[in-house]
């Protein structure tokens with residue numbers, strides 16, 4: 292009997308998972324200098340000395356997490372072969388959305404023996420959690436590296452970065468050694484630390500710079516060799532994905548996303564080779580996904596006003612004055628079953644915000660001596676794209692392809 296899946300074939304993907312976010316590459320490419328700095332900063336661990344603290348800086352998708360995972364695995368392997376090294380425990384935590392208490396509590400729970408009851412969520416304070424952490428560290432002993440990803444998102448990074456690196460000199464631990472590895476997208480993070488922390492946190496800083504197109508090509512080709520069936524991906528497709536991502540932010544995640552989305556587009560179209568046209572399609576899909584997110588982040592009425600400008604633009608009636616936009620907005624709001632805001636001022640405020648956010652272009656007009664000054668607006672983005680995205684948002688269609 293034939294069912295909906297009986298004719299499914301995949302002539303494109305082989306190991307598709309190598310193009311997904313949670314795949315950890317065994318080999319890190321094009322990051323030799325950063326790896327060298329990292330190795331140097333970590334090597335004390337091999338000799339049973341106190342580890343250095345390390346801060347990694349760099350924008351999204353530049354390999355900070357991938358390189359850190361790679362280095363931690365390599366260090367753990369090496370430690371087992373060296374008599375001079377203490378036993379090594381690596382704690383990895385993402386600080387996004389966490390409080391200091393949650394972070395310290397997680398570390399404590401990490402160090403508890405199997406079946407022990409976890410540190411209570413309520414009733415005790417951060418000071419108690421730190422006390423328990425020090426007790427646990429000394430009981431387990433050895434060297435502990437604590438990796439704090441997105442450390443700039445932590446509500447109280449100052450206390451964490453004061454307490455942990457000083458645990459030994461303040462006499463809180465005697466049987467164990469700790470090193471902190473902080474990862475941040477935000478170069479100004481260090482400046483936000485208190486002088487007390489800056490003075491005492493002796494650390495190595497490693498900064499990750501954007502990948503250029505040839506570097507991204509190398510990363511993509513290596514992934515493609517495993518991800519695709521032989522002959523199912525054109526080199527020109529890889530080069531285009533690398534070029535687009537390099538021109539944007541030099542982000543490897545974006546380059547990999549483009550290649551995967553392009554390959555999915557090829558598969559959907561029934562083509563058996565990923566080519567430039569599929570990457571272009573992927574770029575539009577990704578762009579549309581990002582725009583959907585940006586538009587969805589606006590308030591309901593701001594979205595109606597944006598849609599109104601797009602409708603006027605599609606009808607060739609822009610640049611438009613505030614009053615004309617307000618008229619159109621009243622129709623648009625009603626069409627979505629909502630009462631429009633009534634004052635001209637509220638429409639003006641939304642237009643001004645949308646201009647500041649880069650959705651609208653604004654030009655100032657002077658109408659002779661009597662008419663005074665006024666603004667005209669038009670869309671910064673393709674109006675058809677905005678209308679399409681708006682339609683999808685209203686109909687609950689998700690196209691989040693970030």
Ligand SMILES: Nc1ncnc2c1ncn2[C@@H]1O[C@H](COP(=O)(O)OP(=O)(O)OP(=O)(O)O)[C@@H](O)[C@H]1O
Nearest residue numbers: 316319320322351352353354355356357510543544
């Ligand atoms: N040099 C590289 N070699 C192989 N793969 C890489 C390299 N750099 C990045 N990648 C891949 O690109 C993606 C993004 O990298 P990663 O998560 O390490 O970036 P990040 O700098 O930590 O970014 P974020 O701050 O957004 O977390 C991952 O899938 C990773 O495996």
